[in-house]
Amino acid sequence: MKHFLGKIHLRWCKHCNLPVLDEKCNICKGDTEQVKITPPGDVRPAFPKDIEMINNILREQFDIKEDIFKNKIVLLNKSPGVDFTREIILDGTVFAIWKYDVEKANWSIIPTVEGARKIVNAGGFKKIVGIREDIVPYILERHASVLRPGVAYFSQDIRRGEEVIVVVMEGDTEHFKDIQVIGVGRARMDYREVMERDKGMVVKIRHAEAPREATYLRETGDFNRSIEKMVLANEHVIRRYEREAIGFIRNTVERIKKPVVVAYSGGKDSLTVLLLSLKALRERGIEFDVIFVDTGLELPETLENVEEVERKYNLKIIRIKSQEFWEKLQEYGPPGRDYRWCSKVCKMKPVERFISSRYRDGCLTLVGLRKYESINRSKKPRIWKSWHVKGQIQCAPILHWSAMHVWLYIFKNKAPYNKLYSLGFDRVGCYICPAMDLGEIELLKRYYPELWERWERYLREYAKKNNLDEEWIRSGWRWRYRVKDT
Ligand SMILES: [Zn+2]
CATH class of the missing domain: 2.30.130.10 (PUA domain)
Structure with a gap:
C-alpha cells in the first residue's frame, strides 16, 4: 500500500x-x-x-x-x-x-x-x-x-x-x-x-507574465451539482481509500482484541472514521461504543450535529460531560498554545475517568487524526499506545487522508456534516482555543458575538489585574510563556 x-x-x-x-x-x-x-x-x-x-x-x-x-x-x-x-x-x-x-x-x-x-x-x-x-x-x-x-x-x-x-x-x-x-x-x-x-x-x-488571455474552463453547476460531479470524478479514489481503511479497521480490531470505541468530535474527520467503522464493523456484527466529549465550550451546531448523526445512523452516542473550564480558569488563567491545561482538564481527564471505569482492560479507540493536519503529526504511526490512559490503544484509520479525501467521502455518503463548516469554519472544536488564528476569531465574532464578548470580558479583567495591554487582549493571550512571533 x-x-x-x-x-x-x-x-x-x-x-x-x-x-x-x-x-x-x-x-x-x-x-x-x-x-x-x-x-x-x-x-x-x-x-x-x-x-x-x-x-x-x-x-x-x-x-x-x-x-x-x-x-x-x-x-x-x-x-x-x-x-x-x-x-x-x-x-x-x-x-x-x-x-x-x-x-x-x-x-x-x-x-x-x-x-x-x-x-x-x-x-x-x-x-x-x-x-x-x-x-x-x-x-x-x-x-x-x-x-x-x-x-x-x-x-x-x-x-x-x-x-x-x-x-x-x-x-x-x-x-x-x-x-x-x-x-x-x-x-x-x-x-x-x-x-x-x-x-x-x-x-x-x-x-x-507576458500578456495573455485568462483561462476559463467549463461551468459545473451550482454548489450541490458541482459537488455531485466532483464525487463522480473521484469515485475510483474514494473506493480505493475506503477499501483500505475498512481493511485496516477490521485487521486492527481482530488483532488488538479489546472493546472498540469510536471518538466522535462533531468534526469531519471523526465523522469519516465513524462512517468507516459502521461499514467495517456493524456489517460483521461487531459492537462498538461511540463517545463524544462535551467540553462545555461547544458551539450549538456541534451539539445539534451529534444528535443528527445519532438519528441518522441509529446510534446511542455516549456523552462525556466536562463543565470545569470556567471554574479552573480562575485558578490557572487563560490557556495558551504552550500552556494547554484546557485540553487536559476538559478532554483527557474526563475520557480517562470514563475509560478506566467502563473498560477494565482498556480499549481500542478509533480517532480521526490525519498527518496533513500538522507537521507534528506527520511522523505518527497508525496504531499507538495512549500515554494518558492506561490500557488504551489508539488507531488512526484515516491517517494518510487529506481533507479532500475526507470531504469526498462525506459527500459521497451524503453524511450529515457539522453546519459550522458551511459557515466557513475549518475547525469545529471548542469556541475558545489558543490554537485559533485571528481570522478564525473574526469568524467566531461574526456568528457568535455574545460568546466572544464573555471571553473578551474575562481577558479584559485578567489584563487589568496583570497589567497587560490591548495587544495581549487581541492576540497575545494565546501564548503564556512565549512572546508572540510576528
Ligand atoms: Zn474529466
Missing part, C-alpha cells in the same frame, strides 16, 4: 473542470494535471458562504462587477504557520491568496497574475497601475520595479502598501481600448505621492 504514504498532489481534470486526486478522471477517463499549491496541501472545497466572503472582499478591493466563481468548484488550501491564509483555487490554478492581515486587522485578497486577469475581466477597475509600453520588457525580463517615469495611469484609491494590478493600456486614459495585465505587486506610493513626484519606486512587482 505504498501510495498511501506518498505525498498527495492535488490534480485537476481540465476537461471536466474538477479536482481529481488521481492520474485519471473517472468521468471522462482523461488524464489529469497537477495543481501547483503550497504544501502540505490540505485542501477543502469552498462553501457558498466562503465564496460570498471572498466576493465581498473582491468588490471592496477591486470593485468587480461579476461573480468570477459562479457555477464552479472552488478549493481553499490552508497555509500552515501563519495567521488565516488560504490559497483560492479556481479553474485548476491558484487564483489568489485570501488572508487576514494582522497589522491592518482586515481581510484581503492577493491575486496571482491569472487572478488579476480574471479580476480585470470581471470589471474590476480599482487598484490599477497602468504602465507605458516601452517599460514592459524591463519588467518581464529584468523583474524591474515600476518607477515613476513609467507610470501612465494610477488609480486614485491606491494607498501605500496595497496590492495592485499592473496593466498595459492602449488608448488614452479616458477610453481604454485594450487593457492587458502584466503583473501584480505592492504599491510603494500613494496616489498623491505619485502625482507630486517625478521619480522613485511606485510598484514593487511580485510576479510578471
